[in-house]
Amino acid sequence: MSAQLDEKLMIPGQREQAANNKPAFAEESILNLDQVNIYYSGKAAIKEVSFPIAKQKITSLIGPSGCGKSTLLRSLNRMNDFIPEVTMDGLFTYNGQNLNAPSVDPVEVRRHIGMVFQKPNPFPKTIYKNIAWGPNINGYQKSLDELVEHSLKQAALWDEVKDRLHESALSLSGGQQQRLCIARALAMEPDILLMDEPCSALDPISTAHIEDLLFELKTRYTIVIVTHNMQQAARISDYTAFLESGELIEFGVTEQLFTMPQKQRTEEYVTGRFG
Amino acid sequence: MYSTALNRPVLTDTFININKRTIRWGEFLIQSGLALCALISIITTAVIIIILCKEGFSFFQHIAPAEFFFGTRWVPLLEPSSFGVLPLVWGTLLVTFGAALIAIPIGLASAIYLSEYASHKVRSTVKPVLELLAGIPTVVYGYFALTFVTPLLKTIIPGIQVFNAFSGAIVVGIMVLPMIATLSDNALRAVPQTLRQGAYALGATSYETTTQVVLPAGLSGVMASFLLAISRAIGETMAVTLAAGATPNMSLTFLESIQTMTAYIVQISLGDAPAGGLAYQTLFVVAALLFIITLMLNVLSQWILNRYREAYD
Amino acid sequence: MNQSSDNALNTSDRHLQRRHRKASLFSSFCALITFMGVALLALLLYQVCVDGIKWLDIQFLTSFPSRFPARAGILSALVGTLWLISLIALIAIPIGVATALYLEEFSKKNRLNRLIELNISNLAGVPSIVYGIIGLALFVRGLNLERSLISGALTMSLLILPVIIIASREAIKTVPMSIRHAAFALGATRWQTAWAHVLPASFPGILTGVILALSRAIGETAPLIMIGGLTYVAFLPDGPMDSFTAMPIQIYNWVARPQHEFHQLAASAIIVLLAVLLIMNAAAIVIRHKTER
The missing domain is CATH 1.20.5 (Single alpha-helices involved in coiled-coils or other helix-helix interfaces)
Structure with missing residues (x-):
């Protein structure tokens, strides 16, 4: 805590210096953002944002509502293509390839970078079909039954639904629906899983379920999660990016960012002084 | 800050290629x-x-356009022929005017009743019935005109002709009534409840609220429904063909037989006019006039809707 | 509150009473008018039933038209209408739904597509007789399809296409965006998403619109008269190239005759026509109800 206090007492110049002393990012990155700008009808919603996303780790994006974190997340698998008002520049490097290059097929991108949305959005079909559809249209060759079981197990939903796989997904509770959506995304065996406030529409018990699940998943998947719940970010993520009004205020190892933030704005936010 | 060069990923077992130029x-x-x-x-x-x-x-x-547009005699088939379209236009306007005179007040009053006064139960029965009635084929209204309205009119006004504009106007009015009622009801119900509450909170009665707050607020939709109904009445064919007759004239009363543009088209096509003849071509000129008039009305109604729609959103 | 502004409001009992009387008078007037309108239309239906019940029997449904009212029937008209409606359904439904899908799911909001949208709403307002004339010039004469079922079906398809398109678009619009996003996020293409999720979810709405459009086609008379659906047909069509008659044409033909017996025959045919329409509309209402739950 004394480091924190020290920093507060520093004069602005010193603070900048300290920021430059941060430890190097030592992970293998799977996705790199470099000088990214995202515009909404020409107005910048994300300004000059750069940070890496570490392979098989959880990176969380935090910040006050309206700071652009969801917009940023949606730009990572080209979901912003569906909003004609959105334009962007900067470099999104995924496996050494520019995500926004004209030669890139956005459908191919989304096959490898899956997404779980804020509100559970199961298809109005059976539980089984919800999971099997994605692999099916993408020409999955092996047994769909096994894949469905495997995905549901990964999402810790199997035991609850194994006897009613052919009932409508809409008969599930909100928390179960969201885990179904996670299972559906996992069935595609994504390289990266993007999650947009996946717990915001859920009760605390369902939220705990999903957090446990994320711990399990990060051994196999790279996860980027947007959350407005700072405890959640602190609990589950390895890296955290803090955004405010479209700017990246601070990025770093989660523990450090929460206990020894480099910037005063970050500290004010994580200690609950605003936001 | 974090240079991508330093952290270029090491390509491990699987390289995922998203650069697929293949066209699906x-x-x-x-x-x-x-x-x-x-x-x-x-x-x-x-x-x-x-x-x-x-x-x-x-x-x-x-035929000179001047003769067509300003001529007052329409005798296309007999010699000496004359191609002044005004009698047909007049016949159409007469029927449409009469129909509007009947349908607009009744339709608007019904819409006000349905949206402002009727209980949920009444509304949910009357509205589908009205929608069903809007789907009755027009030839049925023609039947209604000949077998019911005209005999009734004859007992009231003995001098009336068997085919007359009055009967045509009445059935066309009845025909477009459900359309005005349902569309205006939709427009009035789209007026936000807060406006009504605001008026009542100032001590207004239901009459004052409806006529001075709700109706002005929903006016664009109501006017659009009127225009659509008028356009429909102008284009209406079977009922006027059966009821109003086939005598192009510029009668000032509703009591004589007249001919509308649509009725003329039916008359000629029943006679199987030879292609290329002047009579055949009149079909298209009259239809073009009909097309232009209804198109202008429809465009005007859309313009009113778009122009004033968001005023209360 | 100050005295003078209090006086400016007329709060006398008589004034208020007058306002209340006016309000209740107005509401009663509106209610009265509504029920009178409904009653008038009910009267029309009653009149038709009374006139038409006399000739309505099996013989009426299974006979060809005749100069003698007692022997006349609507078999050829009924069969013609069934042929017509099947052909219209085959032509208009795929094109209409495809157009709606394109406009809602594929098109970008550019000039051409705005033009298409504007154009469709204007086509919906074109009088049916104008379609008849176009059918006459294009299909009967231009494409030499003669006065056949296919000419009639093509003309009617043009007529109801805008109705199907508009209804289908409304139905497609009600499918939540989140469903599409879920599919896209799984790497689905636009067509895969539209086919597997958007169409099934909007199917009831589309079906309702289609039924209503087809019931409009069943009742339309003017375009068929223009096309020249024959009024006296004593045979049943074997294929789309045959000439035909249809229910509304038969009704028109009977109404236009001066004899009272033929008017009664027309009423009988109207009952049959309205029964068909009622069944179709009821089906649409049932579908709508089922899906609202």
Whole structure:
């Protein structure tokens, strides 16, 4: 805590210096953002944002509502293509390839970078079909039954639904629906899983379920999660990016960012002084 | 800050290539097919305009436009022929005017009752009934005119002719009534509840609220429904053909037989006019006039809707 | 509150009473008018039933038209209408739904597509007789399809296409965006998404619109008269190239005759026509109800 206090007492110049002393990012990155700008009808919603996303780790994006974190997340698998008002520049490097290059097929991108949305959005079909559809249209060759079981197990939903796989997904509770959506995304065996406030529409018990699940998943998947719940970010993520009004205020190892933030704005936010 | 150069990922076992230039042919074919279907509507419009113009131009090579637009005698089939369209236009206007006079007040009053006064139960029965009635074929209204309205009128006004504009106007009015009632009801119900509450909170009665707050707020939708109904009445064919007769004249009363533009078209087509003849071409000129008039009314009604729609959102 | 502004409001009992009387008078007037309108239309239906019940029997449904009212029937008209409606359904439904899908799911909001949208709403307002004339010039004469079922079906398809398109678009619009996003996020293409999720979810709405459009086609008379659906047909069509008659044409033909017996025959045919329409509308209402739950 004394480091924190020290920093507060520093004069602005010193603070900048300290920021430059941060430890190097030592992970293998799977996705790199470099000088990214995202515009909404020409107005910048994300300004000059750069940070890496570490392979098989959880990176969380935090910040006050309206700071652009969801917009940023949606730009990572080209979901912003569906909003004609959105334009962007900067470099999104995924496996050494520019995500926004004209030669890139956005459908191919989304096959490898899956997404779980804020509100559970199961298809109005059976539980089984919800999971099997994605692999099916993408020409999955092996047994769909096994894949469905495997995905549901990964999402810790199997035991609850194994006897009613052919009932409508809409008969599930909100928390179960969201885990179904996670299972559906996992069935595609994504390289990266993007999650947009996946717990915001859920009760605390369902939220705990999903957090446990994320711990399990990060051994196999790279996860980027947007959350407005700072405890959640602190609990589950390895890296955290803090955004405010479209700017990246601070990025770093989660523990450090929460206990020894480099910037005063970050500290004010994580200690609950605003936001 | 974090240079991508320093952290370039090491390519491990699987490299995922997202740079696939392959065109999805199936997707492309389907999308083109759908777009082609969407183009059919444009082609339809183009065909309508081309056909009407083509036949119309060859008509005007024989008949001066001035005679057509300002002539007051319409005798296309007998010698000496005369091609003044005004009697047909007049007949159409007479029937439409009469129909509007009947349908607009009744339709508006019904819409006000349904949206402002009727209980949920009454509304949920009357509205579907009205929608059902809007779907009754027009030939049925023609039957109604000949077998019910005209005999009734004859007992009231003994001098009335068997085919007369009055009967036609009444049934066309009844015919477009459900349309005005349901569309205006939709427009009035779209007025936000907060406006009504605001008026009542100032001590207004239901009459004052409805006429001075709700109606002005929903006026664009109500006016649009009137215009659509008038356009429908102008284009209406079977009921007026059966009820109003086939005598083009510029009668000032509703009691004589007249001929509307649509009734003329039916009359000629029943006689199987030979293609290329002047009589055949008159079909297209009259239809073109009909098309232009109804199109202007429809465009005007859309313009009113778009222009004033968001005023209370 | 100050005295003078209090006086400016007229709060006398008589004034208030007058306002209340006016309000209740107005509401009663509106209610009365509504029920009178409904009653008038009910009267029309009653009149038709009373006139038409006399000739309505099996013989009426299974006979060809005749100069003698007692022997006349609507078999050829009924069969013609069934042929017509099947052909219209085959032509208009795929094109209409495809157009709606294109406009809602594929098109970008550019000039051409705005033009298409504007164009469709205007086509919906074109009088049916104008379609008849176009059908006459294009299909009967231009494409030499003669006065056949296919000419009639093509003309009617043009007529109801805008109705199907508009209804289908409304139905497609009600499918939540989140469903599409879920599919896209799984790497689905637009067509895969539209086919597997958007169409099934909007199917009831589309079906309702289609039924209503087809019931409009069943009742339309003017375009068929223009096309020249014959009024006296004593045979049943074998294929789309045959000439035909249809229910509304038969009704028109009977109404236009001066004899009272033929008017009664017309009423009988109207009952049959309205029964068909009622069944179709009821089906649409049932579908709508089922899906609202």
